[in-house]
Amino acid sequence: MAEVVLSWPTKDKATAIGKRVKRLDGPEKSNGTAKYTYDINLKNQLIAVALGCPHAHCKIKSLDVAPALKVPGVVHAEPLRKSGDEIEWQGEMLAVIAAETEAAAREGVAAIAVEYELLPVFVEEDNLAAAEKAGRTSKGGGKVQTEKEPGDNDDEDEFADKEIARLLKEAAYTVEGHYGIDPITHCCLEPHGSTVEWKDGKLMVHLSTQNVSGTDDGFAKDLNITADDVTVHCDYIGGGFGSKFAPDYWGIAAARISKATGRPVKFMLQRDQELKLGGSRPSGYLHVKLGANKDGVVTVWDSQHHGSAGATNPGGISHTVIPYVFTPKNYRRLATNIKTNHAQARAWRAPNHPQACAMTQTALDDLAMKMGADSLDIFLKNLGTDDAPGVSGAKPSVYKAEMEIGAELIGWKKLWHPHGKGAAKGSVVEGLGLAIHTWGGGANQSSCTVRVHPDGGVETFCGTQDLGVGTRTVLALVLAECFGLPYEAIKLTIGNSKLPISGPSGGSTTVGGICESHRRAGLDAFAQIAALVGKKLAVDPATLEAVGGRVQVIGNPAKSVSWKEACTLIGMKPLEVKGNYDRGTKSPLSNSQVGGVQFAHVAVDKETGVIKLKKFVAVQDMGLVVAPQQAESQIYGSVIMGIAYSLFEQRLTDPKTGAILNAELKDYKLARIGDIGEIVVNLYEPESERSRGVIGLGEPPVIAPGAAISNAVCNALGVRVPTLPMTPQRVLAALKAKA
Amino acid sequence: MPTSTTSLDPRSGFSRRDFLRGSGAVATAAALQAQSAAAAEQTQGVAILAGEQTIELSVNGKTVAVKAEPRTTLLDVLRYQLDLTGAKPICNDGSSGGATILVDGKPMQANLMLALQAVGKKIETVESLAGDAVPKAFVACDAQQCGFCTPGFVVATRAFLNMKPNATEEEIRQGLNGNLCRCGTYANIVHAALMVVKGGNNG
Numbered sequence: 001m002a003e004v005v006l007s008w009p010t011k012d013k014a015t016a017i018g019k020r021v022k023r024l025d026g027p028e029k030s031n032g033t034a035k036y037t038y039d040i041n042l043k044n045q046l047i048a049v050a051l052g053c054p055h056a057h058c059k060i061k062s063l064d065v066a067p068a069l070k071v072p073g074v075v076h077a078e079p080l081r082k083s084g085d086e087i088e089w090q091g092e093m094l095a096v097i098a099a100e101t102e103a104a105a106r107e108g109v110a111a112i113a114v115e116y117e118l119l120p121v122f123v124e125e126d127n128l129a130a131a132e133k134a135g136r137t138s139k140g141g142g143k144v145q146t147e148k149e150p151g152d153n154d155d156e157d158e159f160a161d162k163e164i165a166r167l168l169k170e171a172a173y174t175v176e177g178h179y180g181i182d183p184i185t186h187c188c189l190e191p192h193g194s195t196v197e198w199k200d201g202k203l204m205v206h207l208s209t210q211n212v213s214g215t216d217d218g219f220a221k222d223l224n225i226t227a228d229d230v231t232v233h234c235d236y237i238g239g240g241f242g243s244k245f246a247p248d249y250w251g252i253a254a255a256r257i258s259k260a261t262g263r264p265v266k267f268m269l270q271r272d273q274e275l276k277l278g279g280s281r282p283s284g285y286l287h288v289k290l291g292a293n294k295d296g297v298v299t300v301w302d303s304q305h306h307g308s309a310g311a312t313n314p315g316g317i318s319h320t321v322i323p324y325v326f327t328p329k330n331y332r333r334l335a336t337n338i339k340t341n342h343a344q345a346r347a348w349r350a351p352n353h354p355q356a357c358a359m360t361q362t363a364l365d366d367l368a369m370k371m372g373a374d375s376l377d378i379f380l381k382n383l384g385t386d387d388a389p390g391v392s393g394a395k396p397s398v399y400k401a402e403m404e405i406g407a408e409l410i411g412w413k414k415l416w417h418p419h420g421k422g423a424a425k426g427s428v429v430e431g432l433g434l435a436i437h438t439w440g441g442g443a444n445q446s447s448c449t450v451r452v453h454p455d456g457g458v459e460t461f462c463g464t465q466d467l468g469v470g471t472r473t474v475l476a477l478v479l480a481e482c483f484g485l486p487y488e489a490i491k492l493t494i495g496n497s498k499l500p501i502s503g504p505s506g507g508s509t510t511v512g513g514i515c516e517s518h519r520r521a522g523l524d525a526f527a528q529i530a531a532l533v534g535k536k537l538a539v540d541p542a543t544l545e546a547v548g549g550r551v552q553v554i555g556n557p558a559k560s561v562s563w564k565e566a567c568t569l570i571g572m573k574p575l576e577v578k579g580n581y582d583r584g585t586k587s588p589l590s591n592s593q594v595g596g597v598q599f600a601h602v603a604v605d606k607e608t609g610v611i612k613l614k615k616f617v618a619v620q621d622m623g624l625v626v627a628p629q630q631a632e633s634q635i636y637g638s639v640i641m642g643i644a645y646s647l648f649e650q651r652l653t654d655p656k657t658g659a660i661l662n663a664e665l666k667d668y669k670l671a672r673i674g675d676i677g678e679i680v681v682n683l684y685e686p687e688s689e690r691s692r693g694v695i696g697l698g699e700p701p702v703i704a705p706g707a708a709i710s711n712a713v714c715n716a717l718g719v720r721v722p723t724l725p726m727t728p729q730r731v732l733a734a735l736k737a738k739a
Numbered sequence: 740m741p742t743s744t745t746s747l748d749p750r751s752g753f754s755r756r757d758f759l760r761g762s763g764a765v766a767t768a769a770a771l772q773a774q775s776a777a778a779a780e781q782t783q784g785v786a787i788l789a790g791e792q793t794i795e796l797s798v799n800g801k802t803v804a805v806k807a808e809p810r811t812t813l814l815d816v817l818r819y820q821l822d823l824t825g826a827k828p829i830c831n832d833g834s835s836g837g838a839t840i841l842v843d844g845k846p847m848q849a850n851l852m853l854a855l856q857a858v859g860k861k862i863e864t865v866e867s868l869a870g871d872a873v874p875k876a877f878v879a880c881d882a883q884q885c886g887f888c889t890p891g892f893v894v895a896t897r898a899f900l901n902m903k904p905n906a907t908e909e910e911i912r913q914g915l916n917g918n919l920c921r922c923g924t925y926a927n928i929v930h931a932a933l934m935v936v937k938g939g940n941n942g
């Protein structure tokens with residue numbers, strides 16, 4: 001058998017990889033037949049609803065679920081907390097009621113009797129002075145680096161103070177500013193939850209999860225069974241964004257209720273609970289002084305930032321990504337964490353990066369404004385060169401090439417004007433801005449079993465999931481390429497914990513992982529089939545290729561057999577091949593570290609403070625592009641999420657009571673279809689990047705919109721609106737402060 | 740520290756399990772087939788329907804018998820009794836458009852409508868549009884990611900294009916503003932709606 005060489009076909013040879021195709025599960029998603037966890041209804045099931053704590057900080061004096069059991073239709077009451085417990089955020093579940101209908105369960109919840117003792121609340125994550133006064137701060141880490149090193153006898157802190165002061169004094173230009181980004185919630189449209197069935201000591205869980213292969217043990221642990229007795233199933237998930245990795249205590253509660261009642265239980269979070277408990281992104285507020293040389297290259301960066309990730313582990317945004325992407329030679333970056341009365345934050349698409357980008361690349365743009373310089377020039381100058389990079393993540397040459405493409409697409413040369421100096425149309429001014437980002441996106445662990453049947457059928461079994469990426473489409477394209485078949489011919493079974501283990505969908509690792517396992521299995525299977533065909537045709541199997549439904553001598557259809565005929569050579573039983581990739585293994589099939597550049601063109605009404613996106617350009621490297629149409633969709637989606645957190649989205653908390661003020665969708669403002677303007681996506685895939693292999697895409701394009709849009713608004717107004725989201729109120733306040 | 744006590748059970752008068760018969764909005768309740776003798780009773784001149792009724796609904800061209808309390812939403816009937824789970828429970832207030840269905844051809848939110856109000860009306864869900872040009876265009880334009888909001892958008896797009904078969908891009912961007920997507924599929928939804936308009940097979 002010929003030795004399997006791990007590689008991808010070149011762009012001109014590829015027949016499936018890199019082709020624009022329809023999403024394989026598109027019809028089911030569009031016609032309503034795709035079954036999400038929320039849609040799974042089991043016979044005789046109960047519906048569970050939880051009582052959420054109305055207070056942000058309190059002690060439970062008494063909790064009595066007995067009255068709920070008297071409500072018609074209520075079958076079971078499961079207290080989750082007891083008297084004496086301290087509750088540290090609003091919405092925390094205190095008890096769960098299971099009933100014949102959701103309406104009865106809600107009525108049961110309303111009948112629960114609770115007495116609370118209120119405790120002091122602190123939720124002002126943007127207010128460092130107040131947090132210090134309330135004793136809510138802790139050190140969040142930091143780092144100092146200077147070109148000149150302290151002497152043996154120097155106190156390091158004193159040296160850093162003096163050195164940074166000296167560098168700032170010697171700088172040709174300095175900028176001092178505040179920049180912030182408010183907390184947002186994941187706001188999954190399918191809330192967290194499950195439908196579970198406990199039967200004969202075994203647990204079946206339909207779970208809305210981005211971690212199909214990794215949640216069975218969590219259920220088992222709390223139910224005193226072993227993981228082999230748990231099956232987790234998820235064909236479709238209605239949004240996760242980093243918030244759906246675990247069974248969560250409400251999933252465990254559903255399982256316990258099913259065990260206690262002997263009936264299946266459906267327990268999905270109510271909308272307000274989804275927004276209060278289902279996940280949020282930490283806030284960040286930064287104060288910086290930076291210095292630059294006469295060319296606008298930053299020589300020194302000195303920042304402190306604070307923010308919160310909630311009550312349990314208050315760690316906000318990591319100092320390690322400050323300043324973002326750009327790596328000045330001298331810097332001091334310090335972080336302070338604030339403990340608030342909010343539920344713990346969860347990983348949100350590209351953890352730390354969007355906030356860091358929004359808090360720091362805005363300062364770089366303010367440098368351009370101060371210099372009266374073109375922002376694009378200042379960003380370019382700070383990139384450095386591939387030999388002496390001024391950036392991390394991708395190579396300066398990648399960012400530079402992407403900047404040139406993006407600048408052309410947004411019309412930078414024609415439309416750019418110095419900050420605040422554009423022509424106004426009535427009260428409306430326009431502006432351009434840009435920002436850059438990076439992300440790892442290395443392949444996750446993934447295993448699969450691929451079967452090739454003697455009749456030519458091909459199927460794969462893989463414990464991965466489709467978070468919206470297009471997992472099924474990607475898998476089918478990879479196997480189709482290996483076997484020279486149309487991608488629709490590949491049958492897929494994913495979304496079940498009993499399948500070969502694949503990693504969670506987090507950190508842009510899914511596509512890399514599943515491409516690794518499936519390319520390996522596919523090449524292996526084809527090598528075995530080629531050996532059989534080679535024998536039949538009396539040719540060297542290494543000279544065979546699979547293309548157009550045939551196995552042929554490369555470039556010679558005259559010497560070939562059909563795919564079906566080739567498969568009959570397998571024998572009576574299907575050929576079964578396993579593919580496996582362990583995370584971190586160096587491979588020619590996948591890679592990590594991408595760079596992306598984004599440009600925004602906005603129109604701002606100075607009278608109303610309303611910002612409108614006119615156009616947005618995203619240029620993105622992702623190594624080899626497997627499914628371009630789905631990749632584009634992911635970038636469109638990232639940009640739209642970015643527009644939402646730049647202009648609309650914020651979790652609003654009442655500072656006195658800690659109550660979340662906008663936990664319903666009519667109040668939690670997301671971007672709508674009329675808000676997005678024109679979005680242009682450019683997949684940056686020169687051979688230099690394509691040859692690196694597959695790299696994940698879920699996180700990178702969601703990072704830069706905040707800074708790009710803020711910079712465009714600043715370019716329009718000549719005034720920085722310092723904190724995202726840039727609501728009309730904040731735009732008007734910034735204009736007023738300037739005047 | 741102050742103390743607060745929840746009193747979340749202010750049940751007095753009519754409960755949500757009762758249904759007043761006689762108001763204009765609910766006149767169709769006359770078509771109810773009350774199964775329980777005690778279901779309807781006269782109180783101060785209005786009929787109150789209490790408890791579970793069996794009613795007949797017209798859904799996707801078929802007449803179906805379903806059980807409903809006065810408080811039962813049309814969405815719950817569709818999802819729990821008819822296994823029509825395309826319409827989704829995303830919001831409580833209609834702001835997401837996730838539960839968009841057609842009622843006598845007009846877009847409505849199934850979670851904001853009681854099952855009893857649907858008696859005598861023609862209900863169409865996304866499942867009935869499987870062969871329509873709109874979901875096909877959504878697939879062609881990749882106008883879905885996680886897909887949870889997609890059925891609502893498909894029905895809303897169908898309803899909007901029925902009203903404005905030659906809608907411009909600008910009109911589409913305004914006309915579909917009632918639905919929410921979290922993955923950010925809007926750009927391709929605009930493309931899909933335009934494809935239907937340009938395709939001419941828009942009916």
